[in-house]
Amino acid sequence: xxxxEQKGTLSKSxxxxxxxxxxxxxxxxxxxxxxxxxxxxxxxxxxAIGQEAVAVGVCxxxxxxxxxxxxxxxxxxxxxxxTTPNExxxxxxxxxxxxxxxxxxxMHLYDIERGNMGANAVVGGGLPAIxxxxxxxxxxxxxxxxxxxxxxxxxxIGTFHESLNLAQLWQVPAVFVxxxxxxxxxxxxxxxxxxxxxxxxxxxxxxxxxxxxxQDVEAVYKAARRALEHARGGKGPVFLxxxxxxxxxxxxxxxxVYRSKEELEETRATQDPIEHLRTKLEMSADEVEEIDSEVKxxxxxAVEFAKNGTDPKPEDALKNIYA
Amino acid sequence: MSCEGHLAERxxxxxxxxCLHVELERDSSVMVLGEDVGRSGGVFRATAGxxxxxxxxxxxxxxxxxxxxxxxxVGLCMAGWRPVCEMxxxxxxxxxxxxxxxxxxxxxxxxxxxxxxxxxxxxxxGGGVRAPELHDDSPETYYVHTPGVKVAIPSTPADAKxxxxxxxxxxxxxxxxxxxxxxxxxxxxxxxxxxVVPLGKARLAREGEDLTLVAYGSMVAVCExxxxxxxxxxxxxxxxxxxxxxxxxxxxxxxxxxxxxxxxQEAPRTCGFAAELAAILAEKAILDLRGPVLRVTxxxxxxxxxxxxxxxxxxxxxxxxxxxRLLDF
Ligand SMILES: Cc1ncc(C[n+]2csc(CCOP(=O)(O)OP(=O)(O)O)c2C)c(N)n1
Ligand SMILES: [Mg+2]
Numbered sequence: 029x030x031x032x033e034q035k036g037t038l039s040k041s042x043x044x045x046x047x048x049x050x051x052x053x054x055x056x057x058x059x060x061x062x063x064x065x066x067x068x069x070x071x072x073x074x075x076a077i078g079q080e081a082v083a084v085g086v087c088x089x090x091x092x093x094x095x096x097x098x099x100x101x102x103x104x105x106x107x108x109x110x111t112t113p114n115e116x117x118x119x120x121x122x123x124x125x126x127x128x129x130x131x132x133x134x135m136h137l138y139d140i141e142r143g144n145m146g147a148n149a150v151v152g153g154g155l156p157a158i159x160x161x162x163x164x165x166x167x168x169x170x171x172x173x174x175x176x177x178x179x180x181x182x183x184x185i186g187t188f189h190e191s192l193n194l195a196q197l198w199q200v201p202a203v204f205v206x207x208x209x210x211x212x213x214x215x216x217x218x219x220x221x222x223x224x225x226x227x228x229x230x231x232x233x234x235x236x237x238x239x240x241x242x243q244d245v246e247a248v249y250k251a252a253r254r255a256l257e258h259a260r261g262g263k264g265p266v267f268l269x270x271x272x273x274x275x276x277x278x279x280x281x282x283x284x285v286y287r288s289k290e291e292l293e294e295t296r297a298t299q300d301p302i303e304h305l306r307t308k309l310e311m312s313a314d315e316v317e318e319i320d321s322e323v324k325x326x327x328x329x330a331v332e333f334a335k336n337g338t339d340p341k342p343e344d345a346l347k348n349i350y351a
Numbered sequence: 352m353s354c355e356g357h358l359a360e361r362x363x364x365x366x367x368x369x370c371l372h373v374e375l376e377r378d379s380s381v382m383v384l385g386e387d388v389g390r391s392g393g394v395f396r397a398t399a400g401x402x403x404x405x406x407x408x409x410x411x412x413x414x415x416x417x418x419x420x421x422x423x424x425v426g427l428c429m430a431g432w433r434p435v436c437e438m439x440x441x442x443x444x445x446x447x448x449x450x451x452x453x454x455x456x457x458x459x460x461x462x463x464x465x466x467x468x469x470x471x472x473x474x475x476x477g478g479g480v481r482a483p484e485l486h487d488d489s490p491e492t493y494y495v496h497t498p499g500v501k502v503a504i505p506s507t508p509a510d511a512k513x514x515x516x517x518x519x520x521x522x523x524x525x526x527x528x529x530x531x532x533x534x535x536x537x538x539x540x541x542x543x544x545x546x547v548v549p550l551g552k553a554r555l556a557r558e559g560e561d562l563t564l565v566a567y568g569s570m571v572a573v574c575e576x577x578x579x580x581x582x583x584x585x586x587x588x589x590x591x592x593x594x595x596x597x598x599x600x601x602x603x604x605x606x607x608x609x610x611x612x613x614x615x616q617e618a619p620r621t622c623g624f625a626a627e628l629a630a631i632l633a634e635k636a637i638l639d640l641r642g643p644v645l646r647v648t649x650x651x652x653x654x655x656x657x658x659x660x661x662x663x664x665x666x667x668x669x670x671x672x673x674x675x676r677l678l679d680f
Contacts, residue, residue: 072481123658133657135485151415184415185418215390219412339658340659342662346652
C-alpha cells in the first residue's frame with residue numbers, strides 16, 4: 029500500500045484518497061446487501077456500515093509487513109488491507125478466485141500475502157494469534173507490528189483478557205483496535221460491561237490506552253500512526269479505544285427489534301463518517317459524484333468477476349487438511 | 352398420544368419455546384441465560400417472551416463469554432438453581448468445553464454424589480443452512496465423550512419439547528443439540544402443557560423387517576427419505592434421540608430383527624457416535640448380523656462452505672447406496 033503522508037500530516041489529496049476508499053467499502057457492502065436480497069449470496073453477512081473510518085484510518089497507517097487479524101465484520105478491514113474488491117466479492121460468492129479460494133466466505137477472509145491473518149467467526153479469535161505474531165516480531169527484531177481488530181462485545185471473552193495480559197507482560201509490538209460500536213448483537217454495551225470507558229480494560233493490564241473518535245478518519249489515522257510507532261519502537265503494545273457506530277443491523281436482515289427507531293435515525297443522521305469527511309473536505313456534489321461513479325463501477329465489476337468465477341468441486345473440501 | 356384437543360401444531364423452535372415457558376412456570380428454580388436470549392428472545396427466537404413473562408432474573412442476557420456462562424451456571428447449580436444455558440451456535444460452545452469437561456461433568460463424582468448438577472446446555476447444531484464454517488458443526492462426540500454429561504438430540508417438534516423438559520428435570524448435566532436446519536421447517540403435533548420424553552429411550556420412527564437405518568437429529572429425515580425411496584425394502588428407522596444414556600436395547604432388538612444396520616451421522620467420520628453404535632453391535636449382535644455395519648457420515652474436514660456443503664452432508668442417495676450394498680452383501 030502506498031504511503032500517504034511523509035511528515036506526519038495529511039494533505040487534502042491524502043484525505044480525498046481516504047474518502048474514496050471509505051466510499052468504496054460503503055458501496056461494496058451496500059452491493060453485498062443488495063445481492064443477498066436478490067438471493068445470490070447466502071446469509072450470515074455482517075456489514076460495517078458506519079465503521080469505515082476505523083478500517084481505513086488504521087490500515088492506511090500500517091507499514092509494509094504489518095499484519096492484521098479481523099473479525100466477523102470483516103469486509104472493510106479486508107479491503108483496506110489491500111485485498112481487491114474482485115477477490116473479496118468472489119469469496120462471498122464462494123468462488124475459487126476468492127481470497128480464501130471459496131472456502132471461507134464473509135467470516136473467513138484470509139489474504140496471507142497481504143498480511144491479513146484472517147477474519148474470525150469466533151469472537152475474540154484473532155487476539156491471541158496477533159499477540160503471538162507480535163512476539164515473533166520482537167524475538168526476531170523485525171520492525172513489524174501486529175494489529176487486532178475486535179468489538180466491544182469481544183472484550184468480555186477470555187481470549188481478550190489473556191491476550192492483553194500476555195502482550196503487555198511480554199512487551200510485544202501489537203496494537204489492539206477496539207471498535208466500540210456499543211452493541212454486541214442485540215445487547216447494548218451498558219448491559220454487557222459495568223464500565224463506561226472501555227479503555228480501562230487495557231489500563232488494568234498496565235497497557236497504554238488511547239481514545240479515538242472512530243467517525244473521524246483523520247483522527248483514527250493519526251492515533252493509529254502514533255500507536256504503531258510506539259509499538260514498533262519497542263515501547264510495548266497499545267490499546268486504541270475507538271468510539272464508533274453501527275448504522276445498520278448486526279447482520280444483513282436484522283430487524284433490530286431491540287433498538288429504538290429514534291436512536292437509530294438520529295445516529296444515522298449524525299454519525300456517518302463518510303458524510304463527516306465530505307463536509308470537512310468541502311467536497312462539491314460533482315466531486316463526490318465523480319468518485320461515487322468510479323467506485324460503483326469497481327463494485328459492479330467485482331460482482332461480474334465473482335459471478336464468472338469457478339465453483340469449487342466437492343472433492344476440493346478434502347484438500348489442505350494436512351500438509 | 353392423548354386426545355386431540357391437547358395437541359397443537361408447532362415447529363421445533365416453537366416447541367422449544369413452549370417447553371421453556373412451561374418449565375419456567377412449573378419450577379421457579381429454572382432459569383435461562385445466554386447471549387441475546389432476553390431482550391431479543393434469542394437469535395432463533397427460542398427464548399422469546401420468557402424475559403417479559405418471568406422477569407430479568409429468570410431469563411437474562413449475558414455478555415459474550417461462553418466459559419463464563421457455563422462456569423457461573425455451575426455455581427448457580429450449587430446454590431439450588433436449574434440453569435438452562437443457551438449457546439448461540441454449535442461452534443460457540445467450544446469456549447465452554449473447558450468448563451464442561453473440567454467441572455460440569457465431574458462435580459457429582461468429586462463430591463461423592465452429594466451434589467446435584469441439573470444444568471442444561473442447549474444449542475442449535477448442524478449444517479444445511481448455507482452458513483459459513485463454525486455455524487454448522489455437529490459436536491456431539493465431544494459431549495458424549497465427557498463422563499458425567501448426558502446428551503440428547505431430538506428430531507421432531509414433540510421430542511424437542513419432551514426431551515428438553517426431561518433434560519431440565521434431570522438431576523445431571525444434559526447437553527441438548529437442536530437441529531437448526533429443521534427449526535422452522537419441521538412441524539408436528541406437540542402436546543400442550545407439560546410434556547416429558549424420558550432420556551434413554553429411542554424412538555422407532557418407522558417399522559420394517561429387512562434393514563435398520565439408525566440416526567438422530569437432522570439425519571432422521573434423511574433416513575426417512577431413503578426409506579421412502581427404497582420402496583421394495585421394509586425399513587426400520589431408529590431415531591436414537593438420547594445418545595447418553597443410550598437405548599441399547601432398541602438398537603439390539605432392531606438389529607436382531609433385520610440383521611442389517613446402516614448408521615447415519617452428519618459429524619465427521621472418525622470417532623463419531625456412529626462408531627460407538629457400530630462397536631456395540633460388534634460386541635453384542637455379531638451373530639444377528641447378515642452383513643457389515645455400515646456408516647454414512649460427514650467427512651474428516653471442517654464443515655465446508657455452502658457451495659459444496661450438499662456434497663458433505665449425508666444424503667438420501669448415499670444412504671440408499673449403503674443400504675443396497677448391504678442388501679446385496
Ligand atoms: C465465541 C462466540 N460467541 C458468540 C458469537 C456470536 N456472535 C457473533 S458477533 C457477536 C457480537 C459481537 O459483538 P462485538 O464484539 O461488539 O462486535 P460487533 O458485532 O459489534 O462488531 C456474537 C455474540 C460468536 N461469533 N463467537
Ligand atoms: Mg460491538
